[in-house]
Amino acid sequence: MVDRPGEHRLVTGPQPRPGPGEVRVAVHAAGVCASDRELYDGTRAPGYVRYPVTPGHEWAGIVDAVGEGTDPALLGRRCVAEGFRACLSCERCREGETSLCTSGYDETGFTRPGAFADWLVLPARLLHLLPDWADLRAAALLEPAAVVAAAVLAAGPRAGERIAVLGAGTLGMLAVQLLAAYSPAELLAVDPRAQRAEQALESGATHARTPQATDSSGGPDGDDGFDLVLETAGAPGTAHDACMLARRGGRVVLTGMFEAGAQGIDPVHLSVSQLTIRSVFGAPPAAWSYAVRAFGAGLLDPAPLVTHELPLDGFGEAVRLVGSGDPSVGKVLLRPSMDSG
Structure with missing residues (x-):
């Protein structure tokens, strides 16, 4: 108590x-x-x-x-x-x-x-x-998995897309597992803790990097950015960073719980890049059902x-x-x- x-x-x-x-x-x-x-x-x-x-x-x-x-x-x-x-x-x-x-x-x-x-x-x-x-x-x-499932359902991932997950904590690792089932062309895990980022490879990520090794003006090494960016960390700058990682016309889903004072999203970048941004808090029944099914099918471990x-x-x-x-x-x-x- x-x-x-x-x-x-x-x-x-x-x-x-x-x-x-x-x-x-x-x-x-x-x-x-x-x-x-x-x-x-x-x-x-x-x-x-x-x-x-x-x-x-x-x-x-x-x-x-x-x-x-x-x-x-x-x-x-x-x-x-x-x-x-x-x-x-x-x-x-x-x-x-x-x-x-x-x-x-x-x-x-x-x-x-x-x-x-x-x-x-x-x-x-x-x-x-x-x-x-x-x-x-x-x-x-399965409760955090249901939150991640809500984010994935909101994101609508498609096979062959380039996807990035910001944060390799519990939510991030579960997100990598679910997103890997969609057969992305690339699935990048980003975390400042190099050890956690590397662990994401065992969950299905194809690449892992620290934020310092990820170009802030687009995707890694200055490429065109990601089709989908799923933010899970809730750190002060990760909402902003997620938007900067997305390609023009890309999709961003914010899943982490932010505290007051977190860095804001640049409205000019948002408008010019024509990003679609969604947020998730908790999980509706459909997301719970999705997570439980994925668990039963072995897609979530x-x-x-x-x-x-x-x-x-x-x-x-x-x-x-x-x-x-x-x-x-x-x-x-x-x-x-x-x-x-």
Whole structure:
């Protein structure tokens, strides 16, 4: 439980019970990401967190109880679930864009109890079921994979295109895996951490470079730029850099979470180059379905991205690792069932 920024404690209480239309999930693993670090540090934007809160929005587990009116066939199923608690009645929700719900932001792990716990209760309608053989440790990364899937769907990649991915963190690595399935002519990974950029080659990138080795006025070595640039880092200058890497008439999708003060996009360059720019925040149901299908088909393999696994009482250490900047730190998982002794 994070009571307020910088203060957390391990709490115990009665086992939660699912209400009508709900399920209870026994959490197998939950990922710790930069958004959780922001929640802990108190830097998450106002309105996008409600203290006190149990964090945890990236997770996988097994349904172990169902509430009244919920299909009992869900019992024992491996699953992940959407985090946004959309109203389903506003115009945006009716269009299927639940991440744009006009009723206000409400998400598991930020405004609702999350998965850094033994159990999680949530509406059954949010579930996405996994195969019985699914690796739940790897499936805990399907939430960031769904965000990446939303970006890829927005980007509309085509076979034979030249594509660049800015950032080789969790989002970037997952983006490389999904984009590689479209058979691009070139798939470049860019990251200031040379070690992480090189690791992207194992995920399907054809080339890897640091920003210093990438020409800022176009593509690498001064070529004509990329058909598609997918930004995943959320660093102060990466939105600007993504636009500069795109060819004239190219497409840019911004996926990273930027903080106030990030470098702006040059409107003159945007206009003259006739770029198409999209942004992604969270993931609608279609993106979740896409990510889960890709995982089941073997097109997504998040398991190699996990570098650390800790028990729940290791939350403090997990937050430290996520914010350390150490290139050897990939995805950090909390495992409720681990013996902390």
